Amino acid sequence: METLAYPPAPVVARPATSQPPTDTLPRPARRRLLHLLWELRYSGAEVMVYDAKEYFESQGVYGSIVARGPEFGPYAPTLARAGYPVEHLPARRNLGSFIELYQYLRKHPADIVHLHLEGLFIWHCLAIRLAFPKARIVHTHHDVYFQYPPYLRLKRTFHRWLATKLGVRHVSIGESVQTVEREHFRNDTTIVYNWIDENEFRPPTPGQIAAARQEIGIAPDAFVVLTVGTCNDKKCHNEIFEAVARVKDQIPNLVFLHRGTGDNLPQERDYVKRLGIERHVLFLDYIDYLPKVFWASDGFIFSSHWEGLGNVILQAIACKVPVILYQGWGMNDFRPADPADTYGYWINPDTERFDEALLDLHARKQDGRIEDWREKAYAFYRRKFSAKKSLARMVEQYLGE
Structure with a gap:
């Protein structure tokens, strides 16, 4: 022992x-x-x-x-x-x-x-x-x-x-x-x-957002979607990579920020190269202060088809980050009952892909509507969790x- x-x-x-x-x-x-x-x-x-x-x-x-x-x-x-x-x-x-x-x-x-x-x-x-x-x-x-x-x-x-x-x-x-x-x-x-630790995962100030992007190496005007999770078959990260490949020409400043390690990480890196999207994917195997990746992001995307209750989703909405999730066990626990309180997308994994959600969230950032969703994400966290x-x-x- x-x-x-x-x-x-x-x-x-x-x-x-x-x-x-x-x-x-x-x-x-x-x-x-x-x-x-x-x-x-x-x-x-x-x-x-x-x-x-x-x-x-x-x-x-x-x-x-x-x-x-x-x-x-x-x-x-x-x-x-x-x-x-x-x-x-x-x-x-x-x-x-x-x-x-x-x-x-x-x-x-x-x-x-x-x-x-x-x-x-x-x-x-x-x-x-x-x-x-x-x-x-x-x-x-x-x-x-x-x-x-x-x-x-x-x-x-x-x-x-x-x-x-x-x-x-x-x-x-x-x-x-x-x-x-x-x-x-x-x-x-x-x-x-x-x-979660609410003193760590909290809404950032504008200065913290700018500092987080600078430290990670992300341009101030980039459109950043984040995932955090182990690289394994359950997380289905390839489905995000494929969506990035399909929408990259329509969102030239798109950055998919990938924080995680695991058995599938080498294959995921190879797949990104085969798709030709290295310029749009930033792998972070380690970061000393995890809240910074949420502060640097415009949206949180999660490709698991089911979970118990994802702590990383809790961390995202506690940091005022809108979400792109699949419908299903665990993810539906984050979906507001009132459509007026919506702060993200719940995608049908059998019939839909992430493309439209990425394009629409980018449009919301361009015209400022994303700020309403940021407030609603945090409000939902405070109300339920x-x-x-x-x-x-x-x-x-x-x-x-």
């Missing part, structure tokens, strides 16, 4: 999400929280665990992390430097692996265990309940699993029922996940929306009746 330990970095209070107790208020009872994750990568669950640390501790909940994937994961050092005890205990598909987990848990007592896993889920629940008969167990469903074949769906339905009987509380990250859990697995869940509310609701799952 591998362990990472770093002295915690100095912490700067974040007023929007952190409310440390003052000396005049009684301190809450100290509770031990264990997060069980898979490989620790720069993705939604891990980043939310990172962002929540201060708030949870202000409520008396002190966390540690165990990674169960075959690899520790590249985000492990970041979580350790934030002050989390982080350990790697790889899961295997055999009884011995869960005896090992049970023995680990008995040596490291916890009052609350938060499961972020789908794979081997019920075996984790059983090991946790045997080790901690009175612990609170919370399981967050981070994605929509409608694609399971019938046998696996039936099996997972039974696992969810058994977990509920073991006292597990089920959480969904949005309406799409909640609907799939209810309709496909007969599993009732409570919604706790994903949260709030880090403070989501963190408080998660603490209710940990400590409430």
